[in-house]
Amino acid sequence: MKRICIGFIMCLLMAGLVFAREDANMKDTFSVIHSRKSVRNFTGAKVSKADLDKIIRAGMAAPSAVNMQPWSFVVVSERKKLDELAAGLPYAQMLFKAGAAIIVCTEPDKAYGKDKDLAVIDASLAGENILLAIEALGLGGVWTAGYPYEDRMSHVRTVLGIPQEVIPLNVIPVGVPTGADRPKNKYKKEKIHWEQW
Numbered sequence: 001m002k003r004i005c006i007g008f009i010m011c012l013l014m015a016g017l018v019f020a021r022e023d024a025n026m027k028d029t030f031s032v033i034h035s036r037k038s039v040r041n042f043t044g045a046k047v048s049k050a051d052l053d054k055i056i057r058a059g060m061a062a063p064s065a066v067n068m069q070p071w072s073f074v075v076v077s078e079r080k081k082l083d084e085l086a087a088g089l090p091y092a093q094m095l096f097k098a099g100a101a102i103i104v105c106t107e108p109d110k111a112y113g114k115d116k117d118l119a120v121i122d123a124s125l126a127g128e129n130i131l132l133a134i135e136a137l138g139l140g141g142v143w144t145a146g147y148p149y150e151d152r153m154s155h156v157r158t159v160l161g162i163p164q165e166v167i168p169l170n171v172i173p174v175g176v177p178t179g180a181d182r183p184k185n186k187y188k189k190e191k192i193h194w195e196q197w
């Protein structure tokens with residue numbers, strides 16, 4: 001009996017240690033928000049499927065008008081595809097060193113009132129959740145534009161087989177940061193209008 005009890009206590013202690021370690025790796029909400037930055041310098045290391053799954057789940061947790069969730073996501077980890085994307089996106093050259101990329105897509109037909117503006121707003125919120133999740137995991141990412149640039153959207157659609165009615169809102173390269181990119185302090189007191197403009 002004594003041995004069973006000691007075994008049970010040991011199990012509890014070990015489980016506690018595992019959870020404590022996971023917690024230690026997770027930043028709290030405010031430090032994630034304030035330490036998020038566009039990361040354009042990656043080591044070239046791969047990003048695990050488990051991390052990519054966590055990141056996408058965070059995207060899907062975003063709010064959307066009337067909870068319509070008009071978004072969908074293309075996740076790319078193949079080196080060849082990442083390079084093909086980079087080849088036609090002059091403002092996303094960091095893809096060459098990224099471990100993966102997430103393309104946040106949106107469909108006006110699936111948004112409330114089939115409204116294109118709402119489709120873009122909803123998917124943008126998913127995009128910000130994704131950027132924050134990337135930071136929380138100690139990875140780096142940057143929103144590079146698809147929408148509203150026809151040439152960029154056309155290239156992304158061609159490489160990834162995205163249908164014409166689907167808007168590739170952005171391409172978010174994801175990777176292990178080199179540490180070269182730092183957060184900016186954007187606080188400006190004069191931008192706040194308390195009670196009245």
Ligand SMILES: Cc1cc2nc3c(=O)[nH]c(=O)nc-3n(C[C@H](O)[C@H](O)[C@H](O)COP(=O)(O)O)c2cc1C
Nearest residue numbers: 036037038039040091092142143144145182183184
């Ligand atoms: C709609 C949108 C489009 C952007 N497009 C690009 C882009 O094509 N390439 C790029 O390197 N960064 C792009 N960015 C990232 C911004 O340059 C970046 O967020 C801004 O300079 C602020 O820096 P921070 O993200 O480090 O706070 C884009 C950001 C947004 C929101």
